[in-house]
Amino acid sequence: MLFKTLSKPEFRNLVDLLLGSTEVIAPKQIGVNNDGKPLHHYLPVQEFEEIDLEYEITEYSAKSYFLPFRENLSSCRFEDDDWTQEIHYRLQPRVLMGLHSCDINALLKLDKVLAGDRFPSPYFISRRRNTFIIGIDHYPCEGGFCQSVGADVVTHGFDLYLTDLGDRYFVAINSDHGYNVLMQVDAKDTTGQDNKDYLEARQRIASKFEPLNMHNLPNLMDIEFESEVWKRWGKKCLSCGSCTMVCPTCYCYGVDERVSMDGREGAKVKQLYSCNLLDFAAVAGGHNFRADRETRLKYRYYHQHRGFMETYEEPLCVGCNRCGRVCLAGINPPEIIRDLQTEDQV
């Protein structure tokens, strides 16, 4: 990895440069909740002042800039006895800045499924390749457990990654594009003091995590497949799908065919779906493999912490706990995992 430092005023110059040349998405405060806690979303910004890099967590992940909740996959138009098809990949360059390590790790996991596997998605890849990513270090967020799933550090998947050293940023450069952009402002070579300050800053962050016991989770889950834990938590599930919408890694979807009212145009529309919704495993003949709430909830956790682990040797979950925060019923991974670890073994 190549490192540089950037003074705060120079960082502002860098952002202004980007704002002047391309679309920039960044964490922005959109208000406060009922308890006065600030609410942040990743949103398009026009001014440096709109960006809040001190944010704790965004309500929604950055996923939807790569996997939109709804996306037109293909349109067709009928004319006389013929028809034409149109497929659109989003190619416009975009800057996505202020991502924490969990959200970048989430993109790396999505890469494995949607960019590197046997069925790469050109819709995803075109967005991913044309997005310039600037990450930033942060202290653990409340309820988050990214360190326990190895998502608190990130070594690739970004262009630039910042660590705040007070009067300056320590910048990790991970792409030639990132290097070229950084060279447009006055970035300095790192000194021994910079390296020392950076490593200390990282240690300070690492020391703030409260570990969650994830030990042997895939095997534990196999053994606890019939556990009361699933009944206890599953019976609370509203089956509303909010958890999967805010999740940075849930990628399941459905495809729907639409016809225009004049009957001349059609479209295949993809919609991100949720394994917690009632009809997720509904099949022909009116059968439903996962008709009850607890089974659906359980399988979401099995995919995140066991199924994905089998295929990719890492969990799909990045420990951001957005699903836990958004759930009105209070269903959250740290408590479920703790319950599984402490439940009487069968």
Added chain:
Amino acid sequence: MKYLGIKPKRPKIAVFDFTGCEGCELQLVNKEETVIDFLGSVDVINFREISSTISNDFEVAFIEGAITRDDEINRLNEIREQAKVLIALGSCACFGGVNRLKNAYDFKKANQEVYGKQHKETLPARAVKEIIAVDLQIPGCPVDKPEVERIVQHLVWDVPYQFPAYPVCFECKQQYTTCVFELGQLCLGPVTQGGCRAPCPVGGSGCWGCRGPAADPHLKEFLQIADEREFSRKEINERLSFYSGFEGML
């Protein structure tokens, strides 16, 4: 014009209003960009908002409004006899809607309050399905025009249509909305039938449940969530009974 080699059916439709505000009927002629094609895909036989033609030679009947009088019951029976497909259009026709609120009051007093000395005959407000067989229900206050379009496409071209199996929350989240519970408001989104694209919570005010219960709604957990957030049972019950979609479930 054939669609994928299928000749459209061009059903003869009629729209009838009962006790309601005619807002759902107005929705049928809303959405300017497609209204010409929408009305062109069907044969409008009887629809007073767009045509003075009156005929009883219809196949598909849209019923708007709740049923609150004796003469309405007779009229409804006649429509049912003629219609091959009968559709309850809007929350009043599907559930009784806001009209049903009167059922909890003394009718004499209610009559006095609304009509003064000009007393009107009235029955307890009922949904269309409580009187005659209904083939399809399109809930909403008002109905969602894109949804009506898809249902009409289903009737005209046999394009499959299914009401979503998810509650309002799902589409609300797809629009980056901050949950209105988080802002201290009550919202029926978790238990209400989705498909409307959540205009109320997205606009900052909680869902009032005009589309009725979602498939397999989790009312027990919902009530606990609302209790925990210290909404009074009175407020919760008033909200759930506002459009009467949850009638009999509380």
